[in-house]
Amino acid sequence: MINNSTKELILETARIEEVVGDFVALKKRGANLLGLCPFHNERTPSFTVSPSKGFFKCFGCGKAGDSLTFIMEHEHQTFPEALRYLAKKYNITIEEEAPTPEYLEQQSHRENLFTVIAFAQQFYQDYLWNAEEGKAIGLSYFHERGFTDDIIRRFNLGFSHDKWDGLTAAAIQEGYKVEFLEKTGLTILNENKQYDRFRGRVMFPIHNLTGRVIALVRVF
Numbered sequence: 001m002i003n004n005s006t007k008e009l010i011l012e013t014a015r016i017e018e019v020v021g022d023f024v025a026l027k028k029r030g031a032n033l034l035g036l037c038p039f040h041n042e043r044t045p046s047f048t049v050s051p052s053k054g055f056f057k058c059f060g061c062g063k064a065g066d067s068l069t070f071i072m073e074h075e076h077q078t079f080p081e082a083l084r085y086l087a088k089k090y091n092i093t094i095e096e097e098a099p100t101p102e103y104l105e106q107q108s109h110r111e112n113l114f115t116v117i118a119f120a121q122q123f124y125q126d127y128l129w130n131a132e133e134g135k136a137i138g139l140s141y142f143h144e145r146g147f148t149d150d151i152i153r154r155f156n157l158g159f160s161h162d163k164w165d166g167l168t169a170a171a172i173q174e175g176y177k178v179e180f181l182e183k184t185g186l187t188i189l190n191e192n193k194q195y196d197r198f199r200g201r202v203m204f205p206i207h208n209l210t211g212r213v214i215a216l217v218r219v220f
């Protein structure tokens, strides 16, 4: 666990314009910098970065914060992950202290969610390539849209069963807990019944900077 003096050093060292500038093209506008907001769709820039205050604020969607919140929000990282990201960016050596039991529990909970998402991604991908329904609807949809097999594989695209509980039943059979399936949003619980959120859809995984799948979204 990162100790407090390291945390302070990271927060003092991080320059908001550099941290945001790795992801957003910023232009000088007076004392501030301006760019297109990465958190909502816009054509006219309303995303402002203030180097002197160490803050960003979007006047379109209202999102605001410092370097750390930017990385957490933009890269879907936890507080400690974002700290480590910034430490790496600024070559700061992290001093560790023993983690608390609460911290350990939180981490294992998060790992469980990632494991469930990774299972679902593989499940949807296998279904796209190997099942008749996946090939007939999902794969042909991607081909019609001009996606090559190489792209489809590289981005781990998939297809969800047109069944009430295709994924949920398979995951439970593999030993995944319904509780975690529900937390990822892939399974919906309703009066003791459980069913898949996504059915008969082509699926895109979302990766974070470290290449980990953090969510799955449907396309049509």
Ligand SMILES: [Zn+2]
Binding pocket: 037, 038, 039, 040, 047, 058, 059, 060, 061, 062, 063
């Ligand atoms: Zn915005």
